Amino acid sequence: MAKIPHRIILTEEQMPKQWYNLRADMKEQPDPMLNPATLKPIRTEELYPIFCEELAKQETDCTTHYFDIPEPVLDLYMTYRPSPLCRAYHLEKYLDTPAHIYYKFEGSNTSGSHKLNSAVAQAYYAKQQGLTSLTTETGAGQWGTALAEACAHFGLGLDVFMVKGSYNQKPYRKSVMQTFGANVIASPSDTTRVGRAILEMDPETTGSLGCAISEAIEKATTTPGCRYVLGSVLNQVLLHQSIIGLESKVAMELIGEYPDIVVGCAGGGSNLGGLIAPFMQDKLLGKANPHFIAVEPASCPSLTRGRYAYDFCDTGKVTPLARMYTLGSGFIPAPNHAGGLRYHGMSPVLSKLYHDGYLDEARSVEQTKVFEDAVLFSRLETVLPAPESAHAIHGAIQEAIRCREAGEKKTILFGLTGTGYFDMTAYTSYLEHTMTDYIPTDEDLQPGFDSLPQI
Amino acid sequence: MAKIPHRIILTEEQMPKQWYNLRADMKEQPDPMLNPATLKPIRTEELYPIFCEELAKQETDCTTHYFDIPEPVLDLYMTYRPSPLCRAYHLEKYLDTPAHIYYKFEGSNTSGSHKLNSAVAQAYYAKQQGLTSLTTETGAGQWGTALAEACAHFGLGLDVFMVKGSYNQKPYRKSVMQTFGANVIASPSDTTRVGRAILEMDPETTGSLGCAISEAIEKATTTPGCRYVLGSVLNQVLLHQSIIGLESKVAMELIGEYPDIVVGCAGGGSNLGGLIAPFMQDKLLGKANPHFIAVEPASCPSLTRGRYAYDFCDTGKVTPLARMYTLGSGFIPAPNHAGGLRYHGMSPVLSKLYHDGYLDEARSVEQTKVFEDAVLFSRLETVLPAPESAHAIHGAIQEAIRCREAGEKKTILFGLTGTGYFDMTAYTSYLEHTMTDYIPTDEDLQPGFDSLPQI
Numbered sequence: 001m002a003k004i005p006h007r008i009i010l011t012e013e014q015m016p017k018q019w020y021n022l023r024a025d026m027k028e029q030p031d032p033m034l035n036p037a038t039l040k041p042i043r044t045e046e047l048y049p050i051f052c053e054e055l056a057k058q059e060t061d062c063t064t065h066y067f068d069i070p071e072p073v074l075d076l077y078m079t080y081r082p083s084p085l086c087r088a089y090h091l092e093k094y095l096d097t098p099a100h101i102y103y104k105f106e107g108s109n110t111s112g113s114h115k116l117n118s119a120v121a122q123a124y125y126a127k128q129q130g131l132t133s134l135t136t137e138t139g140a141g142q143w144g145t146a147l148a149e150a151c152a153h154f155g156l157g158l159d160v161f162m163v164k165g166s167y168n169q170k171p172y173r174k175s176v177m178q179t180f181g182a183n184v185i186a187s188p189s190d191t192t193r194v195g196r197a198i199l200e201m202d203p204e205t206t207g208s209l210g211c212a213i214s215e216a217i218e219k220a221t222t223t224p225g226c227r228y229v230l231g232s233v234l235n236q237v238l239l240h241q242s243i244i245g246l247e248s249k250v251a252m253e254l255i256g257e258y259p260d261i262v263v264g265c266a267g268g269g270s271n272l273g274g275l276i277a278p279f280m281q282d283k284l285l286g287k288a289n290p291h292f293i294a295v296e297p298a299s300c301p302s303l304t305r306g307r308y309a310y311d312f313c314d315t316g317k318v319t320p321l322a323r324m325y326t327l328g329s330g331f332i333p334a335p336n337h338a339g340g341l342r343y344h345g346m347s348p349v350l351s352k353l354y355h356d357g358y359l360d361e362a363r364s365v366e367q368t369k370v371f372e373d374a375v376l377f378s379r380l381e382t383v384l385p386a387p388e389s390a391h392a393i394h395g396a397i398q399e400a401i402r403c404r405e406a407g408e409k410k411t412i413l414f415g416l417t418g419t420g421y422f423d424m425t426a427y428t429s430y431l432e433h434t435m436t437d438y439i440p441t442d443e444d445l446q447p448g449f450d451s452l453p454q455i
Numbered sequence: 456m457a458k459i460p461h462r463i464i465l466t467e468e469q470m471p472k473q474w475y476n477l478r479a480d481m482k483e484q485p486d487p488m489l490n491p492a493t494l495k496p497i498r499t500e501e502l503y504p505i506f507c508e509e510l511a512k513q514e515t516d517c518t519t520h521y522f523d524i525p526e527p528v529l530d531l532y533m534t535y536r537p538s539p540l541c542r543a544y545h546l547e548k549y550l551d552t553p554a555h556i557y558y559k560f561e562g563s564n565t566s567g568s569h570k571l572n573s574a575v576a577q578a579y580y581a582k583q584q585g586l587t588s589l590t591t592e593t594g595a596g597q598w599g600t601a602l603a604e605a606c607a608h609f610g611l612g613l614d615v616f617m618v619k620g621s622y623n624q625k626p627y628r629k630s631v632m633q634t635f636g637a638n639v640i641a642s643p644s645d646t647t648r649v650g651r652a653i654l655e656m657d658p659e660t661t662g663s664l665g666c667a668i669s670e671a672i673e674k675a676t677t678t679p680g681c682r683y684v685l686g687s688v689l690n691q692v693l694l695h696q697s698i699i700g701l702e703s704k705v706a707m708e709l710i711g712e713y714p715d716i717v718v719g720c721a722g723g724g725s726n727l728g729g730l731i732a733p734f735m736q737d738k739l740l741g742k743a744n745p746h747f748i749a750v751e752p753a754s755c756p757s758l759t760r761g762r763y764a765y766d767f768c769d770t771g772k773v774t775p776l777a778r779m780y781t782l783g784s785g786f787i788p789a790p791n792h793a794g795g796l797r798y799h800g801m802s803p804v805l806s807k808l809y810h811d812g813y814l815d816e817a818r819s820v821e822q823t824k825v826f827e828d829a830v831l832f833s834r835l836e837t838v839l840p841a842p843e844s845a846h847a848i849h850g851a852i853q854e855a856i857r858c859r860e861a862g863e864k865k866t867i868l869f870g871l872t873g874t875g876y877f878d879m880t881a882y883t884s885y886l887e888h889t890m891t892d893y894i895p896t897d898e899d900l901q902p903g904f905d906s907l908p909q910i
Contacts (some may be wrong), residue, residue: 006534076545078462079462079545149833176879181834378604379635421876421877427631
């Protein structure tokens, strides 16, 4: 048999033209979002003040299996997709493992990450509805960059509330968003009621995704022609990100492979949910039984140490309630360079699948170990990974070593969500040994759990 | 006919496995390099103290048409190559031009540019010869990053002399090189004799590529097991970079296109020479007549305002003499954000082709115009270009507009050499209107010309 190429890139014809809605194949559905005022399941129309209508419909649709990707979205996708499925030959050789290691590389676009997949979709639907601007939050800056790019393309205004820790650590991220015409605001800020309230309680806070979400929603709901968009956690985001897994599956079929193990980094779940989608479908339908592993930071361990409970999606408690693994919306994660994984909760779909045992395993890991593998990987495979992505690299390397020790020739697939070009401060602190690890004690986690709504 | 895809990416089988040596098809050869002491043509063996032997042979070989790409080089190439040939549909639509615009995108690797193509080759040959370390210079940081990556891969030590202007403007570039294990030194430095001499004359200098070259050569020739490598200008570099043009040509053949116009940015000539190589072959052999355009910065106009003369390749006057278009090795370019194009000379091969009229046209352009098109392009095509690459974008846009005005449906190919992730300081200064243009007067150029050797 011919050697499998280093990179498998589908043609435009081979690229899937529909998104896959994982919920439609789940026998047990995630619990519905609740209106926090009534504690009743939220109706689609109740979401219209926050989300544009088409996205609100996608958010609550648990029955439609596939959604056509609109033509203008496909047309922008094709400037950077299909993305390559890469065989990590050099890493395999270095690890001396019989495992086959594949990674789906989502970093080949200006935004530098998979976030663009949903940004393009969300900006398109907003434009279709005649909206004039959007608001959002960003942690590591990947989502904000992706959305800035999408908004520039479709001609929409954009306010980005950027977690203050990242805002200060990543000035160039800010510049990229500004290059695409976005207005970037450090969060918490004094431009919103909720931001001012948080600053009053803790003027020195470095912020969090949950807090930035609150500010962005307040701005969206108080500005005419404006809506809020979110880059993770939501069902609609997992839907759009299914393109990652769908392409991966087609590419693997072409080379006669199927993953025994699928590894993804987990913050809000956008990449993990998209990557595993079609393979999880196989599992739900009893067609295959891949082992799914979520890797999250030890400093923000929502799956491994959180509670499966109804909670607000934001710190300001203005969102609907979602049932998910959560550290509590009052949990403010310690400053951690892997900014994009600093979120108190986890996608309700993934939470449900984890709760029911379909998402097999979650691991939390300290960032110095993550960076060790990030540096190794970059030297072997010519990709400098984002710290978020490096969590998945770490998990895949653990599995490949296990395969070596057990003499098992398994096929490992992991998601390499983006590049680390804007994370050099973090790389430098790792290289200079000034990077520290933080594992919260149970006591550290208690205030977050205390903030959970009593339902 | 089916619509041409947004991106054409060759398979590994379709990828060329040999480099093409343009000199072998030039009826009139570039003038030979001279030993500055004897003024006689330099023999290959005389280059061995500077370059490793295989590269010295490639440097002086004017007759071999094709060189096999060694297996380990191919194996690393394939982690990021074949690179995509992209159809700029969104740009075409925006410009309302009948022209077809293609760009060969070389930014999809950690180094962020085409420079990796030659870095991998040069590091490989050095390792083969049993050398233990290399030295080099870098302007914008692209070459240094690429070489750091290649040296990390093959296990070689590396000292990078980085032009001081870039060193200060691009701290994260430095971090990337350090992540790959390189030792990065701001040039001019006090670690070399020539660096100390330049600093004595002008302690405030922001440096230049020519000066950094002098330092790197001094370090290489005074350190056992060490050689010098260069990312542009040299014949061997153009040879390795021919992979850009060779892939482009195969990809265009697959979709039934051939370029009427080929546009490249021009600093030392590494990208332009590689991009045009196989198309120039067609022109030299009378098979086709594409129009070649070099675009250089107005602040460092070696082709448009330089002299075709024998000159040193470095400021310290330690290199052999090459006949090329040059502003004089004593020319210190004004600080200019497009750092990679700040070099006083131009590849001798390209210089000869320009002098003889085969390289049809050279244009110089102010950087604010370049950045205007860079921002436009990034918003339309999801690629944030390096400032160097944006010179080519500017040239291609000028041609596409000309096609619209003339109603001509020409096919334009340009080289998009890399990404601008590390150039956000420059983008910010453009966006904040603090970026200025600099066009040297004839008087400004005179000291450079006065520094030319009297031959």
